[in-house]
Amino acid sequence: MRALSSHAAVIALGFAALGVAALKLLGGADWTPLALFAAALIVTELVEDADRIRTREPSDFEPFRVASALHIAAAIVLGPWSAALLAGGSAFGVRRLRDRSLGTVSFEAATVTLGTLAGGYAFLAAGGHTGSIELLGDLGPVAAVAVVYLTIRTTLLQVVAAREAFQPDFAAGAGEAALGAAIALFATGHAWNLVALVPVALVVHVAYTRLARVRRETLHALETFANIVDERDPSTYQHSIRVARSVDRLARSLGLPFSDIDRLRWAARLHDLGKVAVDASLLRKEGRLDGAEWAAMRRHPRLSARLMQRFEFAAGQARAVEFHHERYDGQGYYGIEGSALPLASHFLIVADSFDAMTTERPFRPALSREEALAEIERNSGTQFHPTVARAFVALERGYDAAALLTADELAQLRDAAIPYRLPVIPGARDVRDRPELIAIAGVTLALVAAAFGQLELVYAGAAVGLVGLLLYVRRRSGVARLTQTMLDAVGRAQTREDSFDELTSVLERACGATWSGLIDWEEDGLGGTVSRERGTDGPHLAVLTSWLVREAESGETLLSAGGFELQHDGVVVALPLRRENSALVGFLVLAVPRRLPGQVELALAEAADELAPALAGRPESGAAALRIAGTIVQAAN
Structure with missing residues (x-):
């Protein structure tokens, strides 16, 4: 009800503004x-609205909109009211022609109307003059109109309409603002200049559209892959589709943000990709799996995550998919505690289990829906997350899941995905660790100042550039010294263990590492063991192994993760160890209180090729590992 009233208020206010604008015109x-x-605007709306198909992609990709740039330019050239009338009128008229929902189109038209109107007045309040723009004097007013317009648009479309956290796309917004300023510059010179610039803007839009299409086609290819996996076993035909539907319904009933619903749905759709490496005879076997067969089956969640991690738009779901056979009490496939599992995993666990129980399998008959729901209730708090299980059972029995949960429980579920949505914004630390950026900024400032005859700024820019250059030379010198110290340390050692001890001693002094571990990696890339360690404050091995599986093939020279992902205070850093043939054989892992100093990161990256031969062990083959796992399972049974 509150959401409907908010929508109605925005629409009423927007169309009232359109009416006033029409009277003023x-x-x-x-x-x-x-x-x-x-x-x-009409041409742009026609072109852009044709691409507004909701694909429900699990990504944060925000398209660049030429219409937004035109709204900003119109606010500068025509003034607040005329620009608002054009923005809202074109949006409503063109989008309504495509038979889109009247309520949705009205809300979107009201949004751009209010954003353009407020942006136009922000331009005037900041000292701008309608129909006039000059650089550099009007940079402030241009920034004001862009910030106000984009803030209102993002707030209304993301927070009010889509129930999202406020998360503007700074890159797309900056591009729209810059294009809007360029259009305004052209149009204030002569109105017909606008005709020459719009085709260029549409070319930019086409490039963004093609990028979105490639992402969409790749995702559909993965979906086809998931269908093929389901079809390998007649008893699980369309299993991932049913799990995706269950997860989607549950997330919607709890009022999760739409982007999180899409991520959950696609995680469910792709959660069994790893079964492509499992022999089809195991999937259809009627009897009990033996130790080696069970070990092979247990690999598939980790392999699913490994496959998904290779795609940027699906990587965010890889961690949830890897844990879809875990248990709330930590007795699942990989022994991960329930508190360390992302919320999406708990949704997958209950939906996957319900579909498995209600589907006939070669080794057992199917349970009825009510029997399966009773089983979920019985195992709530042990196998299943209590709140998620209660909501799922209520929904399947036809009740309002959200109404049966307390306000605190709902808030906990709705907020659980926020850490995954927050953008990473560069800070002072990033600038300090890259002094070359300071040098480049100083030189750029000096050149621009020289172009405008600002001698004082030329000197200031030159001074900043010189400081940046000196800092860069100092940093490179420190990196070279640390690199040589590490190489000397392993060079003195006689054994692999001595090399590890000598190297970690150097790193403890350089970055304050509280724990160091040497991980021997299995040939199948799905697990490893700690062969040597220093300190006691290390991450849980199961969680560490899961992270390494997902990131091992990222191509990064140095892997890094915060405490949130690994359930560990501080930061964990891993240096992949590869042989001359590029085969991954292990990792050097460090737990540090905070992010590694920049020169330590660079030194480790530069010395990686020389350090690897001294630290790399000879892990057992994947077949041997499976035999060992099979023996353990047989002994347990």
Whole structure:
């Protein structure tokens, strides 16, 4: 009800503004720029609205919108009211022609109307003048109109309409603002200049559209792959589709943000990709699996995560998919405690288990729906997350899941995915660790100042550039010294163990490492063991192994993860150890209180090829590992 009232208020306010703008236009206007902007917006809306198909992709990809740039430019050239009328009128008229929902189109039109109107007044309040723009003097007013417009648009479309956290796309927004300023510069020179610039803007839009299409086609290819996996076993035909539907319904009933619902749905759709490496005879076997067969089956969640990690738009779901056979009490495939599992995993666990129980398998008959729901209730708090299990059972029995949970439980579920949505914003630490950026910024400032004849700024830019250069030379010198110290340390050692001890002693002094571990990696890339360690404050081995499996093939010279992902205070860093043939045979892992100093990161990256031969062991083959795992399982049974 509150969401509906918010929508209604936005629509009412937006259309009231459109009415006032229309009345003001009757009082007189310069029709040439008005007509050209109207034509440009209609063409742009036609082109862009054709690409507004909701694909439900599990990504944060935000398209670049030429229409937004035109709204900003119109606010500068035409003034707040005329620009608002064109923005809202073109959005409503064109989008409604495509038979889209009246309520949705009205809300979107009201959003751009209010954003453009407020942006136009922000331009005037910051010292700008309608129909005039000059650089550099009007940079402040241009920034004001862009910030206000984009903030209102993002707030209304993301927070009010989509129930998302406020998460603007800074790159797309900056591009739209810059293009809007360029259009305004052209249009204030002569209104017909706008005609020459719009095709260029549409070319940019086409490039973004093609990028989105490639992402969409790749995702559909993965979906086809998932269908093929389901079809290998007649008893699990369309299993991933049913699990995805269950997860989607549960997430919607709990009022999760739409982007999180999409991520959950695709995680469910792709959760069994790893079964492609499991022999089909095992999937259809009627009897009990023996030790080696069970060990092979247990590999598939980790392999699914490894496959998904290779795709940027699906990588965010890899961790949840890897843990879809874990238990809340930590007795699952990989022994991960329930508190260390992401919320998405708990959704997958209950939906996957329910579909498995209600589907006939070669080794057992199917349970009825009510029997399966009773089993979920019985195992709530041991196998299943209590809150998620209670909501799932209520929904399957036809009740309102959200109504049966307390406000605190709902808030906990809705907030659980926020850490995955928060953007990473560069800070002062990033600038300090890359002094070359300071040097480049100083030189750039000096050159721009010289172009405008600002001698004081030329000197200031040159000074900043010189400071950055000196810091860069100092940093490179420190990296070279640390690199040589590490190489000397392993060079003195006689054994692999001595090399590890000598090297970690150096790193403890350089970065304050509280724990160091040497991981021998299995040939199948799905696990490893700690062969040597220093300190006691290391991450849980099962969680560490899961992270290494997902990131091993990322191509990064140095892997790093925060405490949230590994359930460990501080930061964990891993240096992949490879042989001359590029085969991954292990990792050097460090637990540090905070992010590694920049020179330590560089030194480790530069010395990696020389350190690997001294630290790399000879792990057992994947077949041997499976035989050992099979023996352990048989002994347990």
